Amino acid sequence: MVQRIFEMIVGVCASALGFALLLSLLLSPSIDGRYSYFGQTHDLSWLPAFLAFAAVLAAVAVGVLLHGITSVSRTGRRVRVIFAWVGRLTLWLSTAGLIILVYIAGFSIGLLFIPSALLALIACGLALVPDPLRNVTSNR
Amino acid sequence: MKIRVRLASTFIAFLSAMALTASLATPTYAAPVKTPPHITLASLPVASPSKLPFSIRGYERSLPSAQEYAPTGLVNINQSPEVQKLIDVHYFVVEGQLIGGHYEYPLTLSATSSGHGSAEGQLIAYSDADHTQLVAIGTTQSSPAATPQYICRGSASTQLHVHFTDRIGLPLADVYQPLAWNYNCSTVTSFNASGAYEWWAIDGWSESYASRTSGYTDPSHQTVESWTDATFQNTLFCGYQVTIWDGSIAYGTFTGSKSASVSPYFSQTCQPLYYSWKWDY
Numbered sequence: 254m255v256q257r258i259f260e261m262i263v264g265v266c267a268s269a270l271g272f273a274l275l276l277s278l279l280l281s282p283s284i285d286g287r288y289s290y291f292g293q294t295h296d297l298s299w300l301p302a303f304l305a306f307a308a309v310l311a312a313v314a315v316g317v318l319l320h321g322i323t324s325v326s327r328t329g330r331r332v333r334v335i336f337a338w339v340g341r342l343t344l345w346l347s348t349a350g351l352i353i354l355v356y357i358a359g360f361s362i363g364l365l366f367i368p369s370a371l372l373a374l375i376a377c378g379l380a381l382v383p384d385p386l387r388n389v390t391s392n393r
Numbered sequence: 394m395k396i397r398v399r400l401a402s403t404f405i406a407f408l409s410a411m412a413l414t415a416s417l418a419t420p421t422y423a424a425p426v427k428t429p430p431h432i433t434l435a436s437l438p439v440a441s442p443s444k445l446p447f448s449i450r451g452y453e454r455s456l457p458s459a460q461e462y463a464p465t466g467l468v469n470i471n472q473s474p475e476v477q478k479l480i481d482v483h484y485f486v487v488e489g490q491l492i493g494g495h496y497e498y499p500l501t502l503s504a505t506s507s508g509h510g511s512a513e514g515q516l517i518a519y520s521d522a523d524h525t526q527l528v529a530i531g532t533t534q535s536s537p538a539a540t541p542q543y544i545c546r547g548s549a550s551t552q553l554h555v556h557f558t559d560r561i562g563l564p565l566a567d568v569y570q571p572l573a574w575n576y577n578c579s580t581v582t583s584f585n586a587s588g589a590y591e592w593w594a595i596d597g598w599s600e601s602y603a604s605r606t607s608g609y610t611d612p613s614h615q616t617v618e619s620w621t622d623a624t625f626q627n628t629l630f631c632g633y634q635v636t637i638w639d640g641s642i643a644y645g646t647f648t649g650s651k652s653a654s655v656s657p658y659f660s661q662t663c664q665p666l667y668y669s670w671k672w673d674y
Binding site for chain 2: 290293298299301302305356357358359360361362363364365
């Protein structure tokens with residue numbers, strides 16, 4: 254239970270940190286006190302990259318919450334197992350996506366998301382630890 | 394024991410998935426041609442049959458379609474969504490010129506004094522193996538037909554903007570080259586050249602100490618130019634120094650005609666870089 258809560262905190266922090274960074278790049282002025290990083294291009298060429306980062310960060314949060322909820326929910330075992338695996342897969346795939354984005358945007362904004370990616374990787378590692386339900390099942 | 398085996402197999406599956414996705418994202422230098430998933434040379438529009446309202450010098454050959462560009466070695470293809478937005482697009486292959494140990498790809502554009510409009514160029518693809526670039530040049534707005542005429546007195550202005558991006562179109566550095574001048578029958582009487590450059594320091598880019606910008610006329614005041622020599626460096630991402638250089642120049646003459654010279658350059662990198670430029674004339 255404690256591991257799941259820790260996993261959720263770390264995963265949500267990864268996502269929140271990334272979103273805070275994205276919003277800062279979108280809104281906070283960087284050039285002459287007028288333009289933000291994304292705002293200075295005067296067109297929407299930045300939008301696909303912005304949406305890609307937003308999508309993987311959101312997926313990290315969704316994955317970690319979905320996985321964490323399984324340890325506190327009172328639904329049937331089968332539903333919990335399905336939720337746990339969907340959560341794990343979402344978390345792992347979105348973390349892989351975030352790492353790829355960090356790499357391909359490495360010359361522009363990618364490296365700024367390394368802390369988020371590291372936190373998401375820690376959450377991925379914690380998601381590998383089997384939950385108490387499975388322990389009980391295995392011991393039987 | 395069972396749990397440990399499951400844990401290990403899950404971890405191995407996760408690592409395999411990560412390795413697979415990473416290998417898909419990393420350029421494979423053994424492959425002869427890299428074709429990114431969504432924009433390929435074949436997916437770009439064919440060249441427009443209409444003539445561009447300005448002249449271009451410095452290219453090796455023009456192509457009827459981007460697909461005809463078939464260099465040897467790895468081809469880096471620009472994935473920016475801006476690539477497909479040009480009107481009256483024309484494709485040019487520019488051959489690199491070895492200058493000071495590196496290859497530059499200069500192009501010169503010229504318009505008459507009566508021609509006005511906006512031209513845009515984009516680096517579509519390049520090959521470091523045979524030192525060629527495929528550049529798409531087109532217009533972004535219609536310009537009136539240029540009728541040759543000689544205007545003896547007046548003022549003119551032009552601006553060149555070179556924009557460097559990473560492989561997904563996010564900005565890295567910009568160089569602006571505005572030039573305004575007054576002229577009469579025989580000389581340029583006055584001018585204002587206020588070039589500027591900027592770069593994004595957020596991911597390790599820094600300006601080289603040698604960057605400078607200036608404007609001047611020749612001794613007989615026949616021509617005026619605004620030029621920039623800007624160098625930006627990044628040693629953080631690739632683990633070695635990557636350099637972006639721009640030496641663009643905007644020219645004007647005593648007849649009011651305009652031209653621009655672009656020769657953006659970047660050194661070998663671990664991730665492809667691209668540039669585009671816009672010339673208002």
